[in-house]
């Protein structure tokens with residue numbers, strides 16, 4: 001079902017409409033909410049939602065052999081719709097980060113109303129997935145992250161496909177995020193993949209099959225001939241990360257590929273002078289690990305983040321609480 | 322006066338962006354109190370920067386002629402987000418992040434975040450009391466006021482009443498404030514006053530000179546500088562709680578046209594402005610004062626969506 005869950009008239013042009021898509025099977029016990037487009041330029045998640053919508057519509061119409069709807073699935077694909085229509089990360093009318101406005105206020109200004117509506121329509125789910133891309137100027141290897149690391153969340157995460165689950169450090173700023181709000185009520189993860197302002201179709205196809213698998217795992221989707229796969233999941237703790245930071249400004253020319261396993265002492269890249277091309281600073285990794293985030297935009301300032309390495313910890317099993 | 326660079330970073334083309342601190346030393350050793358003024362966390366809030374300029378000028382002259390008048394130290398950080406101020410934008414350019422949301426953000430790693438850390442470290446090392454000067458955003462015009470988070474009010478109100486503001490607004494804590502400079506300094510037991518005045522990208526001379534008087538009065542009150550002259554009395558502000566704030570919002574999209582200005586007492590029924598249909602000028606909503614009070618916030622940005630804030634009225638007494 002396609003539903004306009006919030007419509008705010010604009011002084012000029014069309015109204016700002018927030019849409020929700022939902023499918024319901026016979027059992028109301030299993031529920032999941034999938035949300036994307038919290039930032040207007042993170043396109044992989046929005047596209048993934050459109051793929052899921054297409055697929056679930058087919059399931060509903062009986063066109064996907066052996067699949068059937070079981071529980072309730074909600075998808076809100078385009079949260080920050082004004083920013084999406086503007087082609088920006090933030091909506092320039094208020095420059096507010098939508099992911100810092102939760103749980104929102106249904107009587108407030110637009111961003112607060114949007115946040116309140118999204119939260120209201122998703123908070124009763126058992127499971128939640130937020131789809132995003134890397135922050136502006138960066139590229140993320142597909143990975144999951146979560147603030148709350150319990151066993152259920154781990155099992156849920158291992159149904160999604162990406163092989164890495166990052167423990168996120170709790171910070172005050174995250175208290176206003178949808179993820180943090182959701183954790184009061186449900187098991188939720190953030191899936192980040194790719195870069196902003198960019199749609200990576202083949203990456204999305206891989207993620208799509210993982211998402212369908214997780215729908216099977218949660219029980220909202222059924223298929224009597226197919227059991228959900230449990231993917232291998234490597235867990236990294238929040239303090240087990242190496243941040244590689246520039247010490248000069250210029251062009252950053254990476255020598256490594258996103259997602260690669262990096263050895264200690266391996267060259268990450270160079271910073272070269274913007275005018276002369278002279279190498280100002282070669283970067284060698286201080287530790288070994290998985291390259292999870294890489295600077296995508298080549299022009300950098302001093303003291304900027306260039307890469308994040310997830311160090312291999314001895315403890316790659318789940319630390320049970 | 323001594324200028325010192327507290328933070329700098331190289332741009333992609335090799336120049337350096339510098340954050341400067343101007344310091345006035347104390348004649349009296351040790352200094353009776355050390356006060357810091359910070360502005361420009363939001364790059365387009367120029368009134369705070371201008372207020373710091375007035376203070377620097379005044380204190381420079383005073384120190385050149387009568388250095389013995391300084392019994393304490395003053396440190397002024399006039400532009401802590403210089404690249405944003407250079408182009409008149411609120412957020413840290415290039416990253417689009419709010420510098421005043423980076424002060425207790427343990428997640429991530431960015432230039433804005435490390436700059437915030439450097440700034441708060443320097444402030445903690447050099448000040449006993451801090452004044453963080455903001456203008457309002459691009460949408461709302463504010464009378465000179467100080468906003469205080471409940472819990473810090475006992476320490477802050479006695480200082481805030483010295484600042485010649487029209488209003489002190491004590492509001493409950495919220496996660497929104499927890500990553501700000503003001504909250505984190507107050508948490509670290511360095512009393513910090515957060516001033517809001519005027520509107521972004523403009524300088525209201527009346528408001529800034531009112532605050533300038535207030536900042537000097539605060540320095541006299543704290544004994545940081547002394548004077549032989551009799552000082553004019555400063556305005557004693559209204560101190561309000563959230564229950565004393567009436568918020569007027571728009572029900573429609575369109576234009577907001579104000580009928581009045583801030584810093585006025587309004588009576589119940591007074592017309593504050595109108596919401597007009599932006600396609601044909603038809604009046605959609607007349608905004609009137611629901612109670613008697615003091616108009617301290619008024620929308621300046623005419624473009625509005627439903628729910629947008631149009632005005633705030635402080636009720637002087639609960640009735």
Ligand SMILES: [Zn+2]
Nearest residue numbers: 363366455456
């Ligand atoms: Zn500000």
